[in-house]
Amino acid sequence: MSATGSTDVVAAVPARDLARLTLLGALVGLPAGLVAFAFVGAVHLLQELLWTDLPEALGADEPPWYLLLGLPVVGALLVAAARRLPGDGGHSPVDGLSMEPLPPVAAGSVALAALASLGFGVVLGPEAPLMALGSIVGVWVTRWTGVTGRARGLLGVSGASGAMSTLFGGPLVAGIMLLEAGAGALTAVTLLPPLAAAAVAYVLVTGFGDWTGLPMAGLAVPDLPEYDRVRPGSLVLALVVGVAAALLVTGVRRLARAVQATEPRVGRVPLLLVSGLGVGVLALAAEALGADPRDVLFSGQSSVPALVSESSVGVVLVLVVAKALAYGITMGGGFRGGPIFPAIFLGVGLASVAVAALDVSPTLAVAVGTAAGMAATSRLLLSAVMFSALLVGRAGLDTAPAAVIAAAAALLTVRLLDRPRPA
Structure with missing residues (x-):
């Protein structure tokens, strides 16, 4: 935060x-x-x-x-x-x-x-x-x-x-x-x-x-399988996802700032209209490539279960790319809302590539992706790890070491990317 x-x-x-x-x-x-x-x-x-x-x-x-x-x-x-x-x-x-x-x-x-x-x-x-x-x-x-x-x-x-x-x-x-x-x-x-x-x-x-009967949970991923022990490969995956999430979120933020910088030239209302249209176009493009367009729209809170259960690497990558672009356009275009949950979706999406390609546990993917995405956008470590642990619950108690590494890798990478370059 x-x-x-x-x-x-x-x-x-x-x-x-x-x-x-x-x-x-x-x-x-x-x-x-x-x-x-x-x-x-x-x-x-x-x-x-x-x-x-x-x-x-x-x-x-x-x-x-x-x-x-x-x-x-x-x-x-x-x-x-x-x-x-x-x-x-x-x-x-x-x-x-x-x-x-x-x-x-x-x-x-x-x-x-x-x-x-x-x-x-x-x-x-x-x-x-x-x-x-x-x-x-x-x-x-x-x-x-x-x-x-x-x-x-x-x-x-x-x-x-x-x-x-x-x-x-x-x-x-x-x-x-x-x-x-x-x-x-x-x-x-x-x-x-x-x-x-x-x-x-x-x-x-x-x-x-x-x-x-209104759903009030911030993010719910039902029926996660138990992840019962820490594996060395899980820590490597956490490191990779943490760095990748930081790179992706940093790119999204830079896109948002570039879009925002055009407002003095084009005007607030035209920028909002074009940005809204751009989000819709990205949803349609994702649909044409086999993804559900509603997974591109919104914050991503309700789409995480479908994301980690997706068996096609191509569809997961389509969703990650389309979501990232729509996220950046939305932020820079002048809309109002919070940046954390879309970043969590992107983090889980990156981890879900390993679920689809390598049969990695979806419980591990949710824990690692949540910690990495939240840390990358909020610049907070403990909050990201704790939310990740609450999200996976008892089924993912053993994901904690991997979540810590993912959040730490994301935070360190973001801070390195934010450092001003020497003149």
Whole structure:
């Protein structure tokens, strides 16, 4: 998480205030969880409406070509409208996740831009808008508590943590991401309010998800086979995937910046429209080459199971290339959303080449690819390894050493690639 801004939110919190702030953090978790539930549910329902119900109403079993081309373009128009509102639709995903707080007046712009991006098929995840909305909720709630100064900033971070926990399998990954990124100069002790918010939000959202039937898990890969022992070849694969994921994600980010740099010349709205059309064209091209176009669209969260079970190396490579190009175009074109989950898809896709070609365990591929992709885009090591472990669960306990190597290789490679060249 290339955490930008807000690094001085909390320099120190007096011990006598920590208990009160922890209780307030738990309080913030309630509305943050409700906002997360409403947002994720709205994205899910919008995607079902546009990409399942609408094709069925048109008499098609799959989205026809004109929807693959047209829906991202319609989304681009809505994003352009949202970015005219206060807040510019939230932070740009080109430079990674940002912890810089937004004012409450930006909430409408953030929500509309994210729904228009995620619901209409462009390649971004829900984590950035959820963090922004959670932070806004935290700041708004604290206005009623009399908390001021840096403590208010801490509760704003708590709102972001609460929202993040709904995507990353509970409070632990969210807390480690905040600590590892240095958000608000957090220490282990001052993590208590964000962790309390994350725990409350996660329990609340999980309960609502079970009650309504809406899928609330950030990423779920069911029925993974047990990976029962560490093999030397697994560590070699992890190293290769980590380096490859870093190279690919770095290339995607450079493509995004190159696309973004054209905005002053072509204008925001034309760039959004062309970028949306480009995503649709890539989905159609992938379909012509034998892949499912819907695996090219969206963040990739729901496509990972199909990706690791794909038996054709060619189809896996088509999906990785098309997804990477669509990801870069989406980020640079001015859409709004998070950069982590598409990078995880790319990491798992690279590992899935070995599944299809060498009969490598899909459990290992998910663990290694998740750790490599998340580390490459977030620049965080521990968070990537922990999320990878949560994702594969008990079936993949022995994948931990390989996941560590994949994440470390990705992080080191990205940092080497980011080093400025000597003049």
